[in-house]
Amino acid sequence: MTGTAKFFDSMASYNKQDTSSGLCVLCKGSRNLCGKDRCPLMIKFYSQSKTRPLIDAKDLVGSSPPAVFVGRYGYPKVDIGPLLPPDLGDTSEMDTPEMWVGKSIDSIVDFRFRLVRGKYRIDAKNFRAAGRIVDQVQELALTEKPVDVEANFSQKPRGRVILDDEVQPFGPSARMERMRAANGRFERYLERSFYDTDMKAVDGVINAYRNGTLISEIQKAFSVGTMGIDKNRRFVPTRWSITAVDDIIGKDLLKTTKFNRTIDEFRIYQWEELDNRWCILMMPCTWRFELIEAWYPNTTWNPSGKSISILSDHEFFDGRTEYASIGGCYYASRMAVNELLTEERRTAGVVIFREAHPGYVMPVGVWNVRENVRAALKMKPFKFDSLEGAMSHVDKVMDIPRKTWIANSGVLRDMMIQRRIEDYL
Amino acid sequence: MFKAEIRSDTLKSVVNIISTLIDEVKFTVDQNGMELKAVDPAHVAMIEMQIKSGAFESFSADNTEIGVDLDKIKDVLKLAGASDVISIELDEDRGKLIFKVGNITRRMNLVDTSSMGETKVPQLDLSASVTVPVSELQRGIKASESISDHIALTANEAGFSLSCEGDTDSVDLVLDKSVLSELEVKSEVRSIFPLDYFSNLVKAVPSDLSVTISLDTDFPVKINFDMADGNGNVRYLLAPRIEND
Numbered sequence: 001m002t003g004t005a006k007f008f009d010s011m012a013s014y015n016k017q018d019t020s021s022g023l024c025v026l027c028k029g030s031r032n033l034c035g036k037d038r039c040p041l042m043i044k045f046y047s048q049s050k051t052r053p054l055i056d057a058k059d060l061v062g063s064s065p066p067a068v069f070v071g072r073y074g075y076p077k078v079d080i081g082p083l084l085p086p087d088l089g090d091t092s093e094m095d096t097p098e099m100w101v102g103k104s105i106d107s108i109v110d111f112r113f114r115l116v117r118g119k120y121r122i123d124a125k126n127f128r129a130a131g132r133i134v135d136q137v138q139e140l141a142l143t144e145k146p147v148d149v150e151a152n153f154s155q156k157p158r159g160r161v162i163l164d165d166e167v168q169p170f171g172p173s174a175r176m177e178r179m180r181a182a183n184g185r186f187e188r189y190l191e192r193s194f195y196d197t198d199m200k201a202v203d204g205v206i207n208a209y210r211n212g213t214l215i216s217e218i219q220k221a222f223s224v225g226t227m228g229i230d231k232n233r234r235f236v237p238t239r240w241s242i243t244a245v246d247d248i249i250g251k252d253l254l255k256t257t258k259f260n261r262t263i264d265e266f267r268i269y270q271w272e273e274l275d276n277r278w279c280i281l282m283m284p285c286t287w288r289f290e291l292i293e294a295w296y297p298n299t300t301w302n303p304s305g306k307s308i309s310i311l312s313d314h315e316f317f318d319g320r321t322e323y324a325s326i327g328g329c330y331y332a333s334r335m336a337v338n339e340l341l342t343e344e345r346r347t348a349g350v351v352i353f354r355e356a357h358p359g360y361v362m363p364v365g366v367w368n369v370r371e372n373v374r375a376a377l378k379m380k381p382f383k384f385d386s387l388e389g390a391m392s393h394v395d396k397v398m399d400i401p402r403k404t405w406i407a408n409s410g411v412l413r414d415m416m417i418q419r420r421i422e423d424y425l
Numbered sequence: 426m427f428k429a430e431i432r433s434d435t436l437k438s439v440v441n442i443i444s445t446l447i448d449e450v451k452f453t454v455d456q457n458g459m460e461l462k463a464v465d466p467a468h469v470a471m472i473e474m475q476i477k478s479g480a481f482e483s484f485s486a487d488n489t490e491i492g493v494d495l496d497k498i499k500d501v502l503k504l505a506g507a508s509d510v511i512s513i514e515l516d517e518d519r520g521k522l523i524f525k526v527g528n529i530t531r532r533m534n535l536v537d538t539s540s541m542g543e544t545k546v547p548q549l550d551l552s553a554s555v556t557v558p559v560s561e562l563q564r565g566i567k568a569s570e571s572i573s574d575h576i577a578l579t580a581n582e583a584g585f586s587l588s589c590e591g592d593t594d595s596v597d598l599v600l601d602k603s604v605l606s607e608l609e610v611k612s613e614v615r616s617i618f619p620l621d622y623f624s625n626l627v628k629a630v631p632s633d634l635s636v637t638i639s640l641d642t643d644f645p646v647k648i649n650f651d652m653a654d655g656n657g658n659v660r661y662l663l664a665p666r667i668e669n670d
Contacts, residue, residue, distance in 0.1 A: 258466075286466050317466045418619060419664040420468040424547035424645055 065095035072237030081118035097367030118176035201228035250335035271376030275359030290314035480656035492536035565598030
């Protein structure tokens with residue numbers, strides 16, 4: 001861990017201007033805001049991991065968890081393919097983020113980096129033209145249990161390691177010429193929307209979710225064009241599909257929870273994992289939501305800053321029309337919060353405080369937010385009669401003082417300065 | 426029993442005035458007309474509205490309550506031209522509201538009003554009041570929209586002003602005594618309001634009308650206006666923002 005931290009430090013001089021201007025924390029390596037072709041922070045990291053012992057052959061056989069990946073560069077001409085490890089057996093854990101809460105960054109990264117990505121270029125909107133490999137990738141994504149896959153690459157997989165704040169990390173990749181996959185049983189509800197070419201993708205997602213299909217499974221099926229009205233089907237880059245599924249489910253739950261009765265008290269749920277500290281404030285008022293993230297110096301997206309970078313996004317009762325600047329985490333956490341509200345048949349105003357401490361050196365994907373918010377909400381909440389009481393509890397748990405949180409919060413500021421009609425009754 | 430005919434442009438302004446705050450509402454009806462009191466979901470603004478039977482082309486009713494989804498009435502309005510007359514009838518037995526536009530009949534389910542409690546209205550004694558053409562306010566809002574998320578309303582002996590201050594830019598709309606048809610001020614008063622709410626309210630008012638604004642320092646603002654040739658009266662109430670550091 002310290003090695004990684006040192007390495008990030010050394011990058012500070014290389015890239016001082018951009019990182020200290022705060023661009024990196026906005027860009028998170030994905031939007032090339034610094035103007036360079038590729039993110040220098042990421043490249044350094046890739047090159048370091050190249051030395052890892054690799055899968056040293058042009059052919060690979062392994063049990064895919066099952067997992068697929070759809071790239072986003074060059075959309076709609078994107079690389080699709082399976083993820084497979086050089087292992088046979090029950091590998092399902094490798095691509096089921098729902099099982100990862102409580103694991104250390106090191107162990108998650110270790111098993112994720114074993115996954116080799118086969119790449120095959122297709123047109124995402126006209127995927128049927130690409131033939132057999134597309135069928136096999138689709139089948140793989142729908143399958144419930146790990147499947148043995150054989151892939152033939154045009155060269156040995158190279159040690160590029162994908163790191164992304166939304167997508168779970170995975171290992172080296174290679175262009176793939178052929179693949180063969182064993183048969184497996186399809187997940188029941190995903191299979192249903194696969195064969196129902198009149199069902200909208202939104203309905204497919206919601207239907208599977210309500211029947212208990214894991215979100216990570218739905219997201220896989222969503223990304224490989226197995227949902228939606230026939231002529232609208234297409235491959236969706238994995239990164240986009242994760243957020244799309246979280247957003248669809250969250251919005252659907254909100255349709256009901258918004259009009260529920262409010263909770264009766266102020267609550268704080270707290271949680272700590274992967275050196276991320278969480279406080280979730282729920283308030284007895286109509287629906288509003290905010291996620292505030294504080295990135296400490298030397299964490300992934302704030303590698304060389306001298307001060308803590310704070311980002312926030314919020315919505316009020318009517319929802320938002322612009323994409324959240326925080327990205328997928330916003331939608332994942334909003335979905336998780338609404339799961340609790342649905343279960344309790346209540347509504348609330350919610351503010352999530354997240355401190356990413358220096359131990360969080362690697363992005364591990366949006367699942368980190370989704371699963372940890374879910375885990376936090378399973379804890380017994382601390383209850384208070386006033387916002388004042390709740391906020392002084394936040395003060396005790398979090399390092400960042402309440403004043404700073406409030407200054408960065410749209411929802412809390414509104415709560416404190418906006419009067420309500422009933423204040424004048 | 427409720428049976429009425431109304432011009433579609435009148436109905437349209439009624440619907441717009443309410444739906445800027447809330448979509449599902451309860452009208453209380455008696456033989457003289459109908460009225461409504463409702464608070465928006467965030468409890469920041471409220472509306473009180475009275476429509477006398479004179480606003481309708483024909484009107485006959487007993488005491489009753491009607492719960493409607495305004496989005497559905499908007500659909501009906503799309504079927505009518507501005508001068509068309511829409512007839513509305515309540516079918517209490519089937520729990521339906523029936524709209525007739527020309528040869529189209531649209532039946533819609535009533536919204537259950539049992540869960541909509543009685544809305545309480547704050548009794549406020551606001552010291553200042555000004556009457557302004559709403560089109561002036563609409564211009565002021567247009568100028569403010571990209572500047573900040575809140576605006577300040579001020580009334581003093583010289584007149585009325587709307588000001589909006591952002592991090593870098595600011596906008597002022599000053600209406601001096603000569604433009605105002607009425608100005609009653611004891612001493613200067615000033616309150617701050619959320620711009621999105623204020624803007625939605627002001628934009629919902631038909632732009633040829635004048636509104637009376639009642640104001641005090643750090644109190645809600647009341648926006649009062651008559652419509653449908655004096656047969657309708659609307660009072661909006663909007664809660665202020667109070668910065669206490």
